[in-house]
Amino acid sequence: METATVTLAARELVKRYGDRTALRHVSLSAGPGELVAVIGPNGAGKTTLLSILAGIQQPDEGELTVLPKGVGWVPQQAALYGKLIVEENLFLFARLERCPNPRATVDRMLELSDLRERARDQVSTLSGGNRQRVNIAIGLLAEPEVLLLDEPSAALDPRQRARLWEFILRLAGVGTTVIYATHNVQEADRYADQLIVLADGERLFDGSPRELEQEVGTTGLDFEEAFVEFLHGRGH
Amino acid sequence: MRWLLLKDLQILRRSPLLVALLVLYPIVIAVLIGFALSRGPEKPRVAFLNQVPRTANRISLGGEQIDASKYANQLFKAIEPVRVSSRDEALDKVRSGDVLAALIIPPDITQKLQSGLEPAKVQVLYNAEDPVKARFVRNTIKAQVQDANTALTRQFTKVALGYLDLLVTGGKFSFLGRDFDVLGLQKAEQILAAAQRDLPRRSALRGQLEAVIRFARLARENLDLSDDVLSSVGTPIHVEQRVVKGGSTPLDAFAIAVAVAISLMFVTLLLAAGTLALEREENAFPRLVRGLVSRTALLLEKAALAAVCSLGVTLIMLAGLGLFVDLDWGRFPLWLAGLAGGALAFAAMGTALGALAREVRAASLLAFMLALPIVFLALVPSGSVAPTLYDVIRVISALFPFKAALDAMNAALNDSGGIGVPLLHLGALFLAFGALGRLGLRRFA
Numbered sequence: 001m002e003t004a005t006v007t008l009a010a011r012e013l014v015k016r017y018g019d020r021t022a023l024r025h026v027s028l029s030a031g032p033g034e035l036v037a038v039i040g041p042n043g044a045g046k047t048t049l050l051s052i053l054a055g056i057q058q059p060d061e062g063e064l065t066v067l068p069k070g071v072g073w074v075p076q077q078a079a080l081y082g083k084l085i086v087e088e089n090l091f092l093f094a095r096l097e098r099c100p101n102p103r104a105t106v107d108r109m110l111e112l113s114d115l116r117e118r119a120r121d122q123v124s125t126l127s128g129g130n131r132q133r134v135n136i137a138i139g140l141l142a143e144p145e146v147l148l149l150d151e152p153s154a155a156l157d158p159r160q161r162a163r164l165w166e167f168i169l170r171l172a173g174v175g176t177t178v179i180y181a182t183h184n185v186q187e188a189d190r191y192a193d194q195l196i197v198l199a200d201g202e203r204l205f206d207g208s209p210r211e212l213e214q215e216v217g218t219t220g221l222d223f224e225e226a227f228v229e230f231l232h233g234r235g236h
Numbered sequence: 237m238r239w240l241l242l243k244d245l246q247i248l249r250r251s252p253l254l255v256a257l258l259v260l261y262p263i264v265i266a267v268l269i270g271f272a273l274s275r276g277p278e279k280p281r282v283a284f285l286n287q288v289p290r291t292a293n294r295i296s297l298g299g300e301q302i303d304a305s306k307y308a309n310q311l312f313k314a315i316e317p318v319r320v321s322s323r324d325e326a327l328d329k330v331r332s333g334d335v336l337a338a339l340i341i342p343p344d345i346t347q348k349l350q351s352g353l354e355p356a357k358v359q360v361l362y363n364a365e366d367p368v369k370a371r372f373v374r375n376t377i378k379a380q381v382q383d384a385n386t387a388l389t390r391q392f393t394k395v396a397l398g399y400l401d402l403l404v405t406g407g408k409f410s411f412l413g414r415d416f417d418v419l420g421l422q423k424a425e426q427i428l429a430a431a432q433r434d435l436p437r438r439s440a441l442r443g444q445l446e447a448v449i450r451f452a453r454l455a456r457e458n459l460d461l462s463d464d465v466l467s468s469v470g471t472p473i474h475v476e477q478r479v480v481k482g483g484s485t486p487l488d489a490f491a492i493a494v495a496v497a498i499s500l501m502f503v504t505l506l507l508a509a510g511t512l513a514l515e516r517e518e519n520a521f522p523r524l525v526r527g528l529v530s531r532t533a534l535l536l537e538k539a540a541l542a543a544v545c546s547l548g549v550t551l552i553m554l555a556g557l558g559l560f561v562d563l564d565w566g567r568f569p570l571w572l573a574g575l576a577g578g579a580l581a582f583a584a585m586g587t588a589l590g591a592l593a594r595e596v597r598a599a600s601l602l603a604f605m606l607a608l609p610i611v612f613l614a615l616v617p618s619g620s621v622a623p624t625l626y627d628v629i630r631v632i633s634a635l636f637p638f639k640a641a642l643d644a645m646n647a648a649l650n651d652s653g654g655i656g657v658p659l660l661h662l663g664a665l666f667l668a669f670g671a672l673g674r675l676g677l678r679r680f681a
Contacts, residue, residue, distance in 0.1 A: 056522050073526055079519040083247040094530040095239045120249070138523070 005031045007068045007145045007177045008053065014061035015048050022048040022202045023059070030146070036179040039227070041236065044198040046181035047076070050148045050183065053179065067216025068177070069145030076151040076172035078135040082124035086115055086134050090141065091185075097142040108231055109137040111174065115165060133167060140171065147171060149180035153187060165191060189198050189223035197227075199236040237537045238315050244511050253655045259549050262502035267495065274283045280373045283326040284317040285339035292346045302670065307501045307676050316374045337362045337373045349388060397462070404459045420635035421459070424540040425452040492557055493646040494615070500645075501607055501638055507588025508542035510601035512673075516594050516680055531677045535670065537592070539583035547572075567648060570655055574648035577662040578641030587638055591676025606636075627671060637665045 007028035015022045023045045030036045038046045051057045053064070054073040080089050090109055094102040110116045113133040120167055123131060132152060152168070153161045169191065172178050182188055188195055189209045197205035198211070205212055211224060216226045216233065249257055300329055318335050320326045326338035340359040348356040364370040402409055406420020419427075432445040483648070497601045515521045525531055554563065555570065586603065593599035614633045618626055633639040644658035 051522075054526060056526055073523060075519055075522060077519045079523040081243065081247060081518055081520065083250040084243065088243070088246060092239055092243050093523075093528070096524070 006066050007161060008064070008179070009051065009066035010062065010064045011133050012062035012229050015045070015051055015052060015057065016060050021050070022175045022201050023103065024203075025062065025204045026063075026196075026198070026201070028196055028203075028206065030177045030179055032145070032175045032177055034177050034193050035168075035191050036194045036196065037188035038176070038179065038181040038196045038198060039183070039185060039188045040198035040204075041231065042183075043200070045209075046092050046198055046201040047150055047202075050179065050181050052149050068145035070142045070145075070146070072139035072142065072144035072147040072151045074139040074147065074152060076154060078123075078131045079217065080123045080131060080134055080138070083122065084109075085120050085122050086126070087119040089134060090137060093138045094141050099141060103227060105141055109141060112140070112170070113137040114163075116168050127160065129156050132156065132160075134169065136164075140176075144176070146177040146179065149178065151182060152180055153182070153184060161187075183221065185224045186225050196229065199231060204232065204234050204236075237529070237533050237540075240524075240534070240537045240561050244537075247511075248545075257384060257504055258503055262499035262549075263553060276551075278328040279314065279316040280337070280376070281328045281335040282315040282373060283320045283335045283378070284312075284480075285320050285323060285326045285338065285340045287343040288341055289343065289345055292343075295346050301406055302388070315373070319570070323492075330361045333363060335363070336370060337377070341376060360451050386607060400459050400462050404456050421452050421456040425456065428452065428478055445673055461467035489561070489650045490646060492554075492561060492563075492654075493642060493649050494648070495557070496550050496575070496645050497578065497638060498551055498555060498611060500575060500641060502545050502580050502603075503546035503549050503606055504542045504582035505586040505589065505603040506600055507545055508538050508583045509603050510596050511541060511594065512538045512587050512590030513594055513596045513599040517596055521680060531680075532674060535587050535591075535673050535677065538587050539580065539670070542583040543576070543579035544587055546582070547575050550575055550579075563649065564651075567651070570648035571645075573659060574641070574644035574655060577644055577659045579639060581637035581641065581662040581665040581669070582667045584673060587673035588669045588676060591673045591680055594680060608636045610636045614642060634661070637669075638664055640665065 006029045009027075011027045012075055013023050013026045013027070014025055021082065026049060027050075028036070038049060048155065050073075052059050056069055056073070060152060075093070081092070084092070087106060087110070090106040091102055094105045095110075099105040110119050113136065115130065115133060115137070118130060128136070129146050136149065138151065139149075149168070153164055156164060165187070166180055168180075186218070192209060195205065195207060195212055196203060205215070208216075211231060213223065213226045228233045304540045317433070318329065320329060325341060326340060329335045329339050338361040340361070342359070344358065345356045345358065346526070348354055360374075362370055362373065401407075402418050402420065403551075404421050406418050409416045409418050427601050428445055432442055432449065435442050435445070448593065512535070515524065521534075524534060529537075551571075557563065558565070588606065589602050589606070590599045593602045610633070613629050616629050620626075621629070640658045640661040643653070644655050644662060646652045647655040647658060
């Protein structure tokens, strides 16, 4: 990928927690409108990688070589105030993000997330899917170039998951770079342009889902089986 | 920071049960403690049998009438009298537990007091099933009898002094309806001196009269000193009371300071700890500190919210208490200073607890578990435990804001010493707990 079209790039990221190394020299880059899936077994370092890209944690080694204008961060568990209504949550974060026109920003997010009718509902009364949409909408308030999603569809039923992906694809369609960590390999296969496979903090693969299948060389298997085969082949 | 404050207020507004508990619980605790501190034990029921005839209620001493019922009324302020008509009835009531004691005044008490020839006696019968109440009754009756004894001794002394004065200076004296002229030592001395002057120079009687005159002078001069001696005999030990440490705060006024400090502590601690821990429970903390709000600003916001809310609650509480007790509203600025100092120190402690506990329930539990012993330790009076233990208690109390907040509120409400030192202490604790809270936020997410 050419530098001119890269919105986010990181080189040789290392993160240690005491004696344990959570990330081992991981590099990546992503362009506008690109959907990047970070997959791997539990403890692979997916959340650590995303939290470094979000600026929540600092790497022990390595650096972010291309910094986007803004990074929206959507943690795995909805970071929302259950006692507030949807609109109040959006307003609060719009003001904290110092959006020039919080009212207009909130309206735009309610439209984008298709939550206009639920705007006056207390967040604690929303379904998991709707809560996650509010969670993502908050990540988008400052109109970031890059949106980081940690397990965005975890604990959602298939219908909610489908609606959520519709929403995410719409964002990518307007040029937002979306980097998401997931356990759901099918979601990576279906939606990702680029796939980063992590295991024990090490980047094992960086390419498209099709390239992964080709690397495994197992035609006739579904993607999940191909992924498991890939991990076995790499000793995981 | 103001948007976070607004958000927390919105959350509180939507949690009426929590707010009600937060406000009511400390007030209930405070009122209970206030009652326990300010209210003495209930008046004990004591059977009272007065066998003195109504016509013999007055004692005549030295021409002055003393009404014995005055002392009974004083006693009735301390006990709940149950009037009985016989000694047997009094005894039955004590045995049955209907009353804790019986006080029997014999019919001849006024005669004995008046004659002064033998001591007058009252009889007290106790029911000692409840040792605490029995001791209280014993002490109450003893104190009242002591008061009556003192008053009567004063009267006897006055009478005796009158007689001595009569002996020294002379005058009229009434006895059994007859008046007598008493010459007195002074006049006797003058008469003897005049008689001595009229005697021939060589008369043997001159020397004898001189000896009598010297005796009369000596007796008069020494009897003049008898006022002080008799006063000392009447009240051999005088008690001179002086406060050398701490103010002279009445117990109920101190109870208000305790109640206010307790309410301030509970509301502030729970709010500060709970709202900070809630940021983590709602997973909002990482999102907030990702450039939206600094950790220090977040701590300050929680501290400010808790301090302002508790300040409001305690001011309302003081206004309510003001309806029942006499509070000096002229000292309102000092109240505010004391409350603000205490609220900020408690708020900093609350944020430290919230940062360390990291969960609302754990933070609330920790706040309760810490707060109650801190209160009890701060209320331990000196002299009630061994000196070394008391020093340890003082050090522990000084590490938490309750004692300093209590001192500040006591000074603000009751003028019991300066408020400056407690406020400085609270300021130091605010900084120390603030630093601890900030440290706790490093591993908060």
